[in-house]
Amino acid sequence: MKFDFEIKGLDKLQKEIKKLERKGKSIGGKRQVKLTELLTDSFIRNNSDYNSLQNMVDSFPREIDSEKDFESKEWDEFVRTESKFNSWEEMLQEAGDDWVKKKLDL
Secondary structure (H helix, E strand, C coil): CCCCCCCCCCCHHHHHHHHHHHHHHHCCCCCCCCCCHHHHHHHHHHHHHCHHHHHHHHHCCCCCCCCHHHHHHHHHHHHHECCCCCHHHHHHHHHHHHHHHHCCCC
């Protein structure tokens, strides 16, 4: 026994895929994104006990003077104990993934 049926909505799906492809191309490649754009207040609140990146930095026992200070073992340990992440790199990776999802409207 065979049934005939019609699949509708594929045109709309194809348009959405093309739109997603265009957005992907617009953010593709190597990019520089401000730390505050990656580590939004919402991201920090959802992944730590802090309200913002600034609040987190202010709670760090050492002064953060440059981007290199974020690469220190002390900061990495601080992130490990004060957030859900095991490292600063892991935190940045997840924040980057979230940033891409937002840019693609996913």
